[in-house]
Amino acid sequence: MKKIRPCKENxxxxxxxxxxxxxTCLRRNYGAVIVKNDEIIATxxxxxxxxxxxxxxxxxxxRENENIKSxxxxxxxxxxxxxxxxxxxxxxxxxxxxTLYLVGIESKNDSKYVPNTKPCLICxxxxxxxxxxxxVVRLNENKFKExxxxxxxxxxxxxxxxxxx
Numbered sequence: 001m002k003k004i005r006p007c008k009e010n011x012x013x014x015x016x017x018x019x020x021x022x023x024t025c026l027r028r029n030y031g032a033v034i035v036k037n038d039e040i041i042a043t044x045x046x047x048x049x050x051x052x053x054x055x056x057x058x059x060x061x062x063r064e065n066e067n068i069k070s071x072x073x074x075x076x077x078x079x080x081x082x083x084x085x086x087x088x089x090x091x092x093x094x095x096x097x098x099t100l101y102l103v104g105i106e107s108k109n110d111s112k113y114v115p116n117t118k119p120c121l122i123c124x125x126x127x128x129x130x131x132x133x134x135x136v137v138r139l140n141e142n143k144f145k146e147x148x149x150x151x152x153x154x155x156x157x158x159x160x161x162x163x164x165x
Contacts, residue, residue: 024054030082036098044085083123096131
């Protein structure tokens with residue numbers, strides 16, 4: 001029987017999913033892997049800043065308790081996003097023209113992928129400034145979506161109908 005190898009995208013997404021298991025959020029855990037020329041440059045997962053208590057240690061998620069809608073009011077979250085942690089772990093010169101692989105997993109159901117995973121508006125700006133050229137997000141175990149960073153639209157108003165990705 002011939003062994004079936006995963007494509008490169010799913011290979012790196014599998015690594016990002018493994019990284020997400022270190023996440024400390026009670027709602028969703030994300031893993032990010034930055035790759036350039038088939039070498040991993042950096043990884044990151046979501047969690048409280050270094051030396052600060054994590055939500056899983058505190059046993060409480062302020063955003064969940066206050067019914068704050070996903071994708072809003074990031075300032076009310078303890079966590080640093082996976083993309084942010086990966087970016088701050090690498091030098092910009094190493095990230096130029098790289099690819100960031102991102103996987104989101106629902107914390108209450110470790111086997112369920114976060115629907116419509118994509119970097120938040122803040123992470124999008126960091127990705128642009130880091131020189132990353134493409135983001136690949138996992139949709140399910142075998143499917144993924146590629147986002148070209150050059151196509152990211154940064155909103156100039158509070159227009160909620162403006163398409164970001």
